[in-house]
Amino acid sequence: MTRRSPVRAWKPLLGALAAAQVAYGRRPAPPAPAATRAIVGLMLATSAAEAVAARRPGRGLGLVAAAGAIGFAAEVRGVATGRPFGHYAYSDRLGPRVAGVPVLAAAAWAMLARPAWVVAGLLTRRRLARVPLAAGALTAWDVFLDPRMVREGYWSWPGGGRYEGVPASNFAGWLVTATGVFAVFALADGRDDPARDGDGALTLYVWTWVGETVANAVLWRRPRVALAGSLAMGAFAGPAVRARRRR
Secondary structure (H helix, E strand, O other): OOOOOHHHHHHHHHHHHHHHHHHHHHHOOOOHHHHHHHHHEEEEHHHHHHHHHHHHHHHHHHHHHHHHHHHHHHHHHHHHHOOOOOOOOEEEOOOOOOEEOOOHHHHHHOHHHHHHHHHHHHOOHHHHHHHHHHHHHHHHHHHHHHHHHHHHOOEEEOOOOOOEOOOHHHHHHHHHHHHHHHHHHHHOOOOOOOOOOOOOHHHHHHHHHHHHHHHHHOOOOOOOOOOOOOOHHHHHHHHHHHHHHHH
């Protein structure tokens, strides 16, 4: 496989993802679980294709797989013990489960991990600073994700929470788990240069930020989620775009 062919692969996938997400958001009724699973699969494929294009197949797919594995292990522990996320439970809407956790849950950690890592790499070249920045960038996405998935019945928090029924412990758990993910990234790929790897990962992060903001504000009429998520992801996406332009 040449480097040129996979460079092109993520672009049509991102286009298909954007079109599918727009159609998904415009549905008047809550989408069927199959539609949600298809969106997750397409987003994961886009992220994996970008990682292959930027870091070559072995390393790129290794990073995506590592993020999914670490995140899934944390979810298994979380469902069993309530740590580090708090007490929650999955329904059967996301498909087959292992130890109470849908296999597809690994994708939530895998598909935006490298984009968050690239965003952090555009903000700092120091690995020790980049790890918590990337953890924050990934957790910021969950400010959008968790309220929607809870509302659509994919998982639930028996004790509730102040933010759309989601407790603060969930976001603390995301930060802790994401820090572990990016500590591995720092060891495995800490000498990468996001400014030379192409703009695929940054584009995916920015598209997710903009798309989720518009969908929550305009289509789903969730202004609180739109504002909170936009501010959270925008705190990383905006400075990363400006840094990329400078470079």
